[in-house]
Amino acid sequence: MEFVIITGMSGAGKSQAMKAMEDIGYYCMDNLPPALLGKFAQLCHQSKRKIEKVAIVVDIRGGIFFEDLFKGLDELEKDGITYKILFLDASNEVLIKRYKELRRPHPLNINGSIVDGIVEERRLLQNVKNEADYVIDTSRLTIGMLKEEIAKIFLKGLELGKLTISVVSFGFKHGILLDADLVFDARFISNPYYVPELRDLTGEDEKVREYVFRWEQTNIFVDKVVDLLEFLIPNYIKEGKTQLVVGIGCTGGRHRSVAIAKEIAKRLEVNGHRAIASHRDYKLT
Numbered sequence: 001m002e003f004v005i006i007t008g009m010s011g012a013g014k015s016q017a018m019k020a021m022e023d024i025g026y027y028c029m030d031n032l033p034p035a036l037l038g039k040f041a042q043l044c045h046q047s048k049r050k051i052e053k054v055a056i057v058v059d060i061r062g063g064i065f066f067e068d069l070f071k072g073l074d075e076l077e078k079d080g081i082t083y084k085i086l087f088l089d090a091s092n093e094v095l096i097k098r099y100k101e102l103r104r105p106h107p108l109n110i111n112g113s114i115v116d117g118i119v120e121e122r123r124l125l126q127n128v129k130n131e132a133d134y135v136i137d138t139s140r141l142t143i144g145m146l147k148e149e150i151a152k153i154f155l156k157g158l159e160l161g162k163l164t165i166s167v168v169s170f171g172f173k174h175g176i177l178l179d180a181d182l183v184f185d186a187r188f189i190s191n192p193y194y195v196p197e198l199r200d201l202t203g204e205d206e207k208v209r210e211y212v213f214r215w216e217q218t219n220i221f222v223d224k225v226v227d228l229l230e231f232l233i234p235n236y237i238k239e240g241k242t243q244l245v246v247g248i249g250c251t252g253g254r255h256r257s258v259a260i261a262k263e264i265a266k267r268l269e270v271n272g273h274r275a276i277a278s279h280r281d282y283k284l285t
Contacts, residue, residue, distance in 0.1 A: 001044065002052060002054070003084070004154070007059055007125070009095060009118070010059060010060055011095045014059055014088050015057070024154060025053055027051050029057070031057055034072040037056070041054075060108060087135045089136070106121070145240070163241060163243070163274065165244045167268070169257035169258045171250060172251060172253075173251055184221075185250075186221065186250045189221070191256065201255075203258025204279075208258075213263070222260060246264070264277070
């Protein structure tokens with residue numbers, strides 16, 4: 001089992017780091033008291049669900065429990081569990097700015113100065129920072145850049161750049177696809193609904209697919225959508241995006257959008273992307 005301890009200065013980005021670890025397959029736990037590290041590791045090992053990679057956020061919110069961190073790490077070593085410490089840091093100026101933007105007090109000085117809280121936290125965490133395997137200064141990093149740094153460290157670049165693309169068909173008459181990042185309207189294409197022998201079928205059926213793609217504008221439309229996505233995908237990845245939802249809509253969500261969503265997902269897969277087609281409304285009347 002692989003353990004990663006995420007710690008560091010309050011406001012340096014530990015929560016974002018935890019989300020990044022989740023995106024690359026780690027089971028994550030926030031603010032676990034260090035004294036429970038050994039017991040938590042045992043629970044993971046005994047779990048019916050196979051848990052091989054774990055990331056745990058340990059921070060100053062743990063108060064006096066922070067003193068137990070090295071004892072907890074010793075327990076992991078005795079149990080034969082390897083671990084790495086990831087320490088998130090940022091300059092005092094940046095931390096102060098982040099606290100002021102969020103209008104939150106420092107956890108070590110709730111009723112006092114933010115600066116005093118930061119200074120005290122640095123003092124308390126200095127030994128932990130000295131023992132850290134990786135230190136990331138987030139002062140000049142965007143969220144996307146932080147995700148990229150973490151992927152470089154813990155994936156060795158093997159899965160860096162992978163984006164899960166969901167191509168979802170839907171019918172406008174049932175409402176817009178609310179969680180879509182991009183929406184394309186296919187209602188300009190001739191509707192199989194008005195062909196009696198196709199009305200009761202869906203875009204999953206070959207006869208409907210053949211009808212939809214017999215029109216030149218359908219093929220041009222799909223070509224242009226895929227071309228646009230091929231341009232967007234690397235730029236989304238660069239900004240740290242890990243999931244993209246593409247909505248393809250027609251009137252009822254049964255015929256045109258289903259066939260087109262399947263084709264787009266298929267082409268993206270052929271191009272080496274992780275793409276999945278799903279259909280929100282095709283079973284509705």
